[in-house]
Amino acid sequence: MGFIDHLDHLVLTCVDFEVTKRFYTEVMQMQLETFGEGRIAFRFGNQKINVHVRGSEFEPNAHLPVPGALDLCFIAGVRLDDVxxxxxxxxxxxxxxxxxxxxxxxxxxxxxxxDPDFNLIEIADLQE
Known part of the structure; x- marks a missing residue:
C-alpha cells in the first residue's frame, strides 16, 4: 500500500468561465466556491475542481494546461436513472x-x- 490516501482536488482549464460555471453548478450540481485571492472551484463531497481560464492560469500549473484534455468519472449519490x-x-x-x-x-x-470544453465526463452508480 502506498502513501496516497485520496484525491483532494484537480484543476480544470476552461475557455469560457461563465459557460463552465453553468455546466458544473447546474448540470453537475456542484457548489461554487471562491477561495484564496479570487480563485474559483466547484465542490462536491470532500473534493473539488479548481478552475483556470486558458491564458490566465495560476502558477504553478500543468506543463500543457489545455481545455478538453480531461477524462473524469464521478460516482453519483443517486440512481443512474435519476441522473x-x-x-x-x-x-x-x-x-x-x-x-x-x-x-x-x-x-x-x-x-x-x-462539458463545454469537450472534457469527457462519466457519471456512474455503483452496482450491487
Whole structure:
C-alpha cells in the first residue's frame, strides 16, 4: 500500500468561465466556491475542481494546461436513472450509456457526456 490516501482536488482549464460555471453548478450540481485571492472551484463531497481560464492560469500549473484534455468519472449519490432524467431536463446529450464498466472498487453503470470544453465526463452508480 502506498502513501496516497485520496484525491483532494484537480484543476480544470476552461475557455469560457461563465459557460463552465453553468455546466458544473447546474448540470453537475456542484457548489461554487471562491477561495484564496479570487480563485474559483466547484465542490462536491470532500473534493473539488479548481478552475483556470486558458491564458490566465495560476502558477504553478500543468506543463500543457489545455481545455478538453480531461477524462473524469464521478460516482453519483443517486440512481443512474435519476441522473439520466436530470441530464435530459438540462438538455445535456448523453453520448454513450447507460453501460456497465469496471470502477476503481467495483462494477459501475455509467453514462458519458461532455462539458463545454469537450472534457469527457462519466457519471456512474455503483452496482450491487
Amino acid at each position: 439520466v432524467t436530470h441530464l435530459e431536463r438540462c438538455n445535456c446529450p448523453i453520448i454513450e450509456g447507460p453501460v456497465e464498466r469496471t470502477g476503481a472498487t467495483q462494477k459501475i453503470r455509467s453514462v458519458y457526456i461532455r
